[in-house]
Structure formats: structure tokens, C-alpha cells
Amino acid sequence: MSFNAFELCSGCLKQLGKVMILVVVAFVVLTAAAMLNAYGPCLGHERVGKAFGCFLGLLVFFSLVCMLLWSYFAAFLTEPGRVPAGWSPFSSEEEAQLEAERAEARSPEQGKGVAGSGRLRYCRKCHGWKPERTHHDSMAGRCVLKMDHYCVWIANTVGLCNYKAFLLFLFYTFWACLLAACMLLGEVVSFFRGLDTVSPEQSSRFALTLLAFIVDIAFALSLGGLLGMHARMVWLNVTTIEMFEKRRVTQWPFDRGPRRNFQEVFGASAWRWWLPTHTRQEQERMLDAALAAQPFEEAMGTEFANL
Numbered sequence: 001m002s003f004n005a006f007e008l009c010s011g012c013l014k015q016l017g018k019v020m021i022l023v024v025v026a027f028v029v030l031t032a033a034a035m036l037n038a039y040g041p042c043l044g045h046e047r048v049g050k051a052f053g054c055f056l057g058l059l060v061f062f063s064l065v066c067m068l069l070w071s072y073f074a075a076f077l078t079e080p081g082r083v084p085a086g087w088s089p090f091s092s093e094e095e096a097q098l099e100a101e102r103a104e105a106r107s108p109e110q111g112k113g114v115a116g117s118g119r120l121r122y123c124r125k126c127h128g129w130k131p132e133r134t135h136h137d138s139m140a141g142r143c144v145l146k147m148d149h150y151c152v153w154i155a156n157t158v159g160l161c162n163y164k165a166f167l168l169f170l171f172y173t174f175w176a177c178l179l180a181a182c183m184l185l186g187e188v189v190s191f192f193r194g195l196d197t198v199s200p201e202q203s204s205r206f207a208l209t210l211l212a213f214i215v216d217i218a219f220a221l222s223l224g225g226l227l228g229m230h231a232r233m234v235w236l237n238v239t240t241i242e243m244f245e246k247r248r249v250t251q252w253p254f255d256r257g258p259r260r261n262f263q264e265v266f267g268a269s270a271w272r273w274w275l276p277t278h279t280r281q282e283q284e285r286m287l288d289a290a291l292a293a294q295p296f297e298e299a300m301g302t303e304f305a306n307l
């Protein structure tokens with residue numbers, strides 16, 4: 001029996017993904033409990049202004065939590081973008097079959113291509129043609145349209161259909177963590193100021209606040225960096241994989257300007273930008289664009305990509 005380190009790593013990542021779902025839910029429960037613990041009693045405060053301030057803070061926080069959970073499960077449950085069975089860039093099935101046989105006969109090292117280079121792309125693992133910006137996803141064992149990366153946090157591959165949900169998950173989680181950290185900061189400071197007069201019961205309640213505060217700070221910092229990186233990629237219309245491939249392409253053909261690049265991911269309707277879903281019309285348009293005939297004609301029969 002041969003040992004395959006890659007398969008072992010893929011298996012580990014899949015199992016880790018299942019654990020990560022529990023980690024995300026546990027993190028949300030922890031922060032929500034800490035916020036209710038710190039600000040729940042304040043809702044009945046005799047000063048109406050203070051009670052209203054606490055209510056407003058909790059309302060915004062729990063609204064962000066609802067949106068982050070919706071985005072999370074949308075990213076987790078949405079199929080990232082499958083290449084339709086039998087798809088090919090050729091006008092006839094016979095031609096596609098003939099060229100596929102030629103592509104299979106070539107060595108794997110020969111003719112490796114990148115998105116945006118206008119070269120024909122054939123997947124040796126799926127034994128089928130794939131549109132530009134499509135990559136083979138080893139975790140799921142199939143090609144994914146506009147594949148970005150496999151995300152262990154959502155236990156799914158991020159691709160054409162769930163990239164918006166993934167970005168909104170990052171966005172809402174970042175703001176929920178930042179808001180919670182800012183609101184819990186006051187509790188942390190006042191606890192340490194009155195350390196001499198703290199009762200054991202207060203200490204045990206504070207442990208929850210402190211733990212949530214530290215976790216929120218850590219998440220806000222790391223998600224802020226990740227959001228910044230993805231904002232730049234949306235601006236330029238590149239995926240994480242293409243960030244590396246793009247260096248090998250002199251002129252990036254998918255960059256249509258920041259506004260259109262943004263709309264390609266989030267849609268044209270401003271109020272729907274905030275929702276982790278696509279309308280049927282948007283889905284069809286995205287799929288059509290992803291499968292649209294590329295400038296393959298000039299490369300046809302000369303070069304093949306076997307990524």
C-alpha cells in the first residue's frame with residue numbers, strides 16, 4: 001500500500017473543517033453570552049439614556065451576529081460552482097473529443113497554462129475541458145468555476161457561487177468582533193480598576209468577559225487583514241490562486257474597472273450587496289460569464305493547459 005501525503009492532508013483538512021464549524025458556533029455563543037452578561041442587566045437601568053444605549057449596542061451586535069451566521073451557512077452550504085457535464089470550448093462534440101484525446105496524450109508537464117493567457121484548459125483528473133478561471137479542487141475531486149481557495153473555516157471550497165457569502169461572512173464577523181471588543185473593553189478596564197473589592201462571583205463572571213474580549217481582539221485583527229487582502233482582489237478582479245498566476249500574464253483580461261469588478265461579485269442592486277445570496281438572474285448571468293467562450297480560437301489546436 002503506497003503512502004500518499006497529499007491525500008492524508010486532504011483527509012485531515014476535511015475532518016478539521018467539521019471541527020471548525022463547531023469552533024465558529026462556540027465562538028458566537030461565547031461572545032453573545034459575554035455581551036448579554038455585561039450589558040443585559042443595563043437594559044433595566046433607571047437612567048433611560050443608559051438603558052437605551054445598552055439596547056442599541058446589543059441590537060447592532062446581534063444584528064451583525066444574525067448576518068454573519070446567515071453568511072457563514074450560505075458559504076458552507078452553497079455549491080461553489082460546478083462545470084456543467086460535457087462542457088467544452090469547441091463547437092462540436094467530435095472536435096471536443098478529438099482534442100481531449102490529444103490533451104490526454106500529452107505529458108502533464110507539457111503546456112501548463114494560466115487563467116487569462118487564452119490557452120485551452122483541460123483537466124486530466126476530471127477528464128474534461130474547463131473554462132478559464134477554473135481550477136481542480138482536490139478536496140472535492142472536481143473542477144470549480146472561479147476557484148479561490150479551500151477554506152477550512154467553512155469546510156467548503158470558495159468559488160464563483162459562494163465567494164460573495166464568504167466575503168460577507170468575513171465582513172460581518174470583523175465588525176461583530178470589533179464592536180464586541182470595544183463594548184467589552186469598558187468592562188475589562190473597570191474590573192481591573194476595582195480589583196481589590198472584587199468578589200469571587202464577580203471574578204468567575206469576569207472570566208467569560210475576558211476570554212471573549214481576547215478572542216474578539218484576535219479575530220478582529222486577523223479578519224481585518226484578510227478583508228483588506230480580499231478587497232484588493234475584488235478591486236482587481238483576481239482570485240487568491242490567480243494572484244500568483246497573474247504575474248505570468250502581461251495584461252489581465254478580467255479587470256473591467258473597480259465598479260464592474262465589484263458588481264461581478266456583489267451584483268448591481270445596492271441593497272442586495274449586504275445579503276449573502278444571488279438572485280436566479282444573477283446566478284444565470286454569473287454562470288454564463290464564467291462559461292462564456294474565451295479567446296480560445298487563436299490558441300486552438302496549438303496549446304493546451306493541463307492544470
Ligand SMILES: [Zn+2]
Binds near residue numbers: 141
Ligand atoms: Zn478537475
